Amino acid sequence: MSEKTRVLVVDDDPSLCRLLEMRLQTAGYQPATCESGERALAELEQEPADVVVADLKMGGMDGLALFDAIRGRWPTLPVIILTAHGSIPDAVEATRRGVHGFLTKPFDAEELLDLLEKAVNVTGGSESARESAQRHGIHTRSPRMEAELERALLVANSEANVLIRGASGTGKEVIARAIHNASQRAQGPFVAVNCGAIPETLLESELFGHVKGAFTGAERDREGLFREADGGTLFLDEIGDMPLQLQVKLLRALQEQVVRPLGGRDGVSVNVRVLSATHRDLDKALAEGEFREDLYFRLAVVGLELPSLAQRREDIPLLAKQFLSEANERHGREVRDLSPEALEMLSQAEWPGNIRQLQNVIEQCVALSTSDVIPGDLVRQALRQDTQPAVPPLAQARESFEREYLIRLLKLTEGNVSRAAKLAGRNRTEFYRLLGRHELRAADFKPAKGGS
Known part of the structure; x- marks a missing residue:
């Protein structure tokens, strides 16, 4: 147990607070005290604690209500409940809700110290989420962000795949790197790829590799990013933009931990943990059939939601x-x-x-x-x-160009679809489909009847 281990004692009895403060200091802890649950929450926002010891019966917010509030903001912060009104129902309810320990007053000091030591061991030592995050280059005092960081650092040492959601620019890759650096794979490679920035025809080769001659321009064998990340972490950014056909192959690679290079016949075993991220609404993509449900559940064993x-x-x-x-x-x-x-x-x-x-x-x-x-x-x-218009994403630029191109053709041909389709090198059916996608009507470009 480190001297830096901070214990927040919450009790409306000043004499008990002083007694606990002295005992904790003697045992090498760094204690702080609060007289109410409401004050404790404000204190935790200003300075994190490693363990909270709270009285069950207090004026205003009681111990279990404080625990619920703490669990909502700092999910991994252990709470020990003390009460002079101990009963089996209280203990059962506290345990059911996830309270770390439950002691009845008067309690044995050694029993409390034993519970504290176990709580510190469960959370991996005295380092708070904020301190740990700063060690990984993440600076925050936001309770909402700290809650996500606690979840991220708690899951880091597991092998669970993590899906990080959040708008563009919220720091998804930074969180992914922090998870990797806090994991047992930290000495292995961290390999990142933006699935939305690579054309569909190249993404499969980029992920799984290819053999020489697999396609035009494949002049030598390429290992691919899965094999490059072997023993470490592969970060798939903008996973929501991955084409459906490739999602099937990714799912197979995740299930079997085997990749097959493009043009190759033999599979290659890999040991890779996958972290992924997206700014898209994947629930909507699932409902519309644009993202596979089985792949989603394979990627999102643990989900994180980064605030804007x-x-x-x-x-x-x-x-x-x-x-x-x-x-x-x-x-x-x-x-x-x-x-x-x-x-x-x-x-x-x-x-x-x-x-x-x-x-x-x-x-x-x-x-x-x-x-x-x-x-x-x-x-x-x-x-x-x-805030001036920036360079748009490639997909958006293509859409904009295509629409402007169709408008120019319709103006040039005065709304004659046959001529416009011929100039575009498309048949009429394809051309009408393009017009529909961009909500354009050929009739709107025909010259007005009886015009001068």
Whole structure:
């Protein structure tokens, strides 16, 4: 047990709080005390604890209500309940709800210390989720984010596949790397691939490899990312964009831990843990038949849901200063801080691009700052520029080009579908299907009757 192990004692009896405080200090713990459940929750948000010891019967929020609130925000934080009104129903209810231990007053000090030691061992030592996250480069004081981090770090040492959901820019790959680094596979490779950024025709070869001559341009054998990640972790980003045909092959590889290179006849055994991420609504994709249910359950043994930056606004100043330090190092600058006006502006911004957008804004400000404190005007300018239309994703660019192309053809042919289809190198049926997909009507491009 480490001297840094922090125990929060919650009891509305000041004399008992003082007694427990002295006993815990003598045993080498770092105790803190609160007189109510409501105060305990506020205290935990400011400074995490490793174990909570709470009285069952208190004015306002009782011990079990406090436990329920803690379980909702910090799922892995162990709670020990004390009561002078001990009864079998109380103990059964506490245990059923997941309370780590239940002691009846007056209790034996050694029994409490034994429970504390077991609680610390269950959670892997005295390191809090926040401290552990910071060790992996993740900075937060958001209860919602800390709850997801606790789940992530708790599952890290298992072999369970994890699906990380969250909007673009919320830090899904950062969390995946933290899980890998906290796992028993940390010494093995961490290999990441964006399934939405690679054309369907190449993604199978990228994942499973190919043999020489498997297709035009395959001039030598390629191992593929599964074999590259052997003994470590494979991170499949934007898994929701994977084509259905390839989902079948991925499911087989996950079930058998065997991959078959494109054009090859023999399978190759691999030992890979798969973490995946998506910004898509996979429930909707499942309902519409765009994602296989069996693959979903294979990938999402454990699910994490990352909040948007707007849902964790208390982290904006913390992240801004982290990015400021990193940008200084990259650009060789010495910008010391952000002005109060700049911080206020950052805290109130919408952040549709989440953490990635905040990082871009700070990067701009550092690059353009002429003083050692970033002023509000510079942040305002960077925010305005950063919300201008960015380079769209490839799929979106293709859709936009295709629509504009069809409009030009219809204008050129004055709505004559046969001529437009011929110019496009498509038959009429295919051309009508394209028009329907883009909600275009040939009749709208025909010249008005009786026009001058």
